[in-house]
Amino acid sequence: MTKKLDATVFHNGFLNSFDFVLTDCDGVLWNRNEAIPGAKETINALQDMGKTVIFVTNNSSKSRYEYHRKCEVLGFKSSVDRIFPTSYCVAVYLKSIDFKKKVYVLGSSGIAGELHSAGIPFLPVGPDPMPETEYWYNWVAKELKLDSEVGAVVVGFDQHVSYPKLVKTVSYLKDPNCVYIATNIDEQFQTDLKHLVIPGTGAFIRAVEAVSGRTPIVLGKPAKFLYDCIKYQYPDLDPSKGIIIGDRLSTDILLGRSTGLRTLLVLTGVSDLNEVERCSNSNCENKQMMVPDYYLPSLADLGRLMGVIQ
Numbered sequence: 001m002t003k004k005l006d007a008t009v010f011h012n013g014f015l016n017s018f019d020f021v022l023t024d025c026d027g028v029l030w031n032r033n034e035a036i037p038g039a040k041e042t043i044n045a046l047q048d049m050g051k052t053v054i055f056v057t058n059n060s061s062k063s064r065y066e067y068h069r070k071c072e073v074l075g076f077k078s079s080v081d082r083i084f085p086t087s088y089c090v091a092v093y094l095k096s097i098d099f100k101k102k103v104y105v106l107g108s109s110g111i112a113g114e115l116h117s118a119g120i121p122f123l124p125v126g127p128d129p130m131p132e133t134e135y136w137y138n139w140v141a142k143e144l145k146l147d148s149e150v151g152a153v154v155v156g157f158d159q160h161v162s163y164p165k166l167v168k169t170v171s172y173l174k175d176p177n178c179v180y181i182a183t184n185i186d187e188q189f190q191t192d193l194k195h196l197v198i199p200g201t202g203a204f205i206r207a208v209e210a211v212s213g214r215t216p217i218v219l220g221k222p223a224k225f226l227y228d229c230i231k232y233q234y235p236d237l238d239p240s241k242g243i244i245i246g247d248r249l250s251t252d253i254l255l256g257r258s259t260g261l262r263t264l265l266v267l268t269g270v271s272d273l274n275e276v277e278r279c280s281n282s283n284c285e286n287k288q289m290m291v292p293d294y295y296l297p298s299l300a301d302l303g304r305l306m307g308v309i310q
Ligand SMILES: O=C(O)[C@H](O)[C@H](O)COP(=O)(O)O
Pocket: 024, 025, 026, 027, 056, 057, 058, 059, 060, 061, 157, 184, 186, 188, 189, 200, 201, 202, 248
């Protein structure tokens, strides 16, 4: 059963019960480029008291270095080796399978940056629009060339998704030996634009699957690969002394529960207490695994309990 992390729980040894924190980013630390009030004071205070704080995000739009810069700009103490975006996981995965060919990316520059850092060749990333004047068949038949050296397709969030890109993605995946990786399967982005629904990477994965019949190797939360990347770099981490702080039951909390971490849900992002109640009342085991140990309205409330925010 979820408990509010109140003063009684907090003063009953909460801070001493963990040595490290996996903190989610979108919806916990910031929303787009605005820090969530109180988040940086809390995260920095946890680090000042000796907790290992590791930043995890399903968002593949930036490389580790770019996220480190974002942390600096927004005032979060961090270091590159403590930041695990799914863009970085792509490079780690391809290295782990001794991948030697070229990558086609339906995704953004964050993935390209990490592939470049890892020395893995990839086709240019960026807009690839269908010319307005051409009938699609004529253009595809004449202009669309596949690169025979491509041996892997990576799908992440891509704000320039286009018909040519989808044709290339599913055409490369015709080869059953072509490795198919997804950074994450989050169907939509959470934004303050409540009148709009913003498709996320999961929308592209479903479209690709409908055509190619291929299901990807998913690296982001709730899949364990992102956690395995952290454990590989920090082998001494004991999950019984760790906590994950997240805003999404289906990714952050599910990963925490499946890896033995304690789980704290904050209500500044995707999930709310109604969703927690639905999961608590569900007979589905997977839904039960999305029920957090604790919840707070925001990370600032943890900072207030710690006495670092008034
Ligand atoms: O599709 C995405 O990029 C994700 O939905 C989104 O950005 C979540 O990021 P996280 O909450 O894991 O930081």
